[in-house]
Amino acid sequence: MDRLSGLDASFLYLETPAQLMHVCGVIVLDPSTVPGGYSFARMQASIEDRVRDVPAFTRKLRRVPLDLDHPVWVRDRRFDIERHVHRLALPAPGGYRELMDLTSHLAGLPLDRSRPLWEMWVIEGYGDRVVVFSKMHHATVDGVSGANLVSHLCSLEPDAEPLQLEEPETFGGDPGQLALLGRGVVSNLTRPLNAVRLLAPSATMVTRTIGRARAGTAMSAPLTAPRTSFNGTITGRRTIAIADLDLSDVRAVKRATGTTVNDVVLAVAGGALRGYLEDRGELPDDSLLATVPVSVHGSSRHARGANKVSALFTRLGTDEEDPLERLAELAERNRHAKEHHNAISADALQDWAEFAAPRTFGLAVRAYANLRLAERHPVVHNLVISNVPGPPVPLYFTGARIEALHPLGPVFHGAGLNITVMSNDGKVHVGVIACRESMPDADDLVRRFPLELTRLKDAAHP
Incomplete structure (x- = not known):
């Protein structure tokens, strides 16, 4: 179990x-x-x-x-x-x-x-x-x-032979209802004590964040995103679009500008989103704010759990027309965001998530959706962007060569767009998924990624 x-x-x-x-x-x-x-x-x-x-x-x-x-x-x-x-x-x-x-x-x-x-x-x-x-x-x-x-x-x-799992698991036992009930009672009794243990480090984290904000070195704050057409209550209908980028072009821009691959990918996404919104007359004056998941598999103290992830917030520079200026500003913001993120416990999100009450949490989520509260409070973030490292060599799926692997993450009430990229054998595969009502034509966004990368590469190599 x-x-x-x-x-x-x-x-x-x-x-x-x-x-x-x-x-x-x-x-x-x-x-x-x-x-x-x-x-x-x-x-x-x-x-x-x-x-x-x-x-x-x-x-x-x-x-x-x-x-x-x-x-x-x-x-x-x-x-x-x-x-x-x-x-x-x-x-x-x-x-x-x-x-x-x-x-x-x-x-x-x-x-x-x-x-x-x-x-x-x-x-x-x-x-x-x-x-x-x-x-x-x-x-x-x-x-x-x-x-x-x-x-x-x-x-x-x-x-x-197939590749071996890095952390092979074994099957647990099959518990009876009485055993599960007993564990549930114990968990509820010890939960207040565990919460007390988290208060001090959490207070320290808040104090440090305030200090960074005053010094101008904090990551961008949630609830400060401009509202767009994909920031509202979502439906269950989805639209998907995919595209490929050349990893060598991404690396060429990285070398020419002294930035990182992740900086370049985010700058390309920012340019694509700027063009998409501008063509619709929806471009906000302020930059879009993205949540960027960060893996903490290497630093988490927790042995169990599939999700070992934290997140940082970053502006995508959609308010900047020049691609090189956008990349430079984004790289600087990312540097501060990473330093800020590294100062926070790798397990903070996992630790506090332990207190999510099954029944109460579910009821709250449904009430939030039914009351369309995502449209009534400030926008937490505009979208989620994930960058997942993939294999640098060809792989074969049950004997068939993988030509592309486009990952797709979930979308949320208030953020009906998810962009995920994965590198694979010299390519960067882009996957866009959105609520169909929020973004009926995801292709209009994803087709801008190769164009933005070319634009950025030309600007970096005049």
């Missing part, structure tokens, strides 16, 4: 029919490299062989009686690969538009909580390519752990 961490469980409590908390991926494969040739049956069997003994793929949720504590993971003894790996075909003509329409529809469907919280849709008919659309609940993975799990389905050669 493995109890969910407070942060993992929070993604369950945050979920509503409109605010779905799974992360997705559009994996484009070249099936010609598969030893013996591609077939859906062979791919499904290969996936089953690789996941059957991996707890993250074969465990399901069990609630604690009376919701006294966070749920626990137990082994699904009726695990059936046919409930998780499905087959679809694109309608004619089987192009990009048809693929985006289909994946957008699949992204808007919730996962079945009575089973392990993942599924894959093997999509055929995309020219001579096969696409795997994956979905995993955020309670199971974050960016780093998700990439680690996907890598377990991959190998360095078409016929090689």
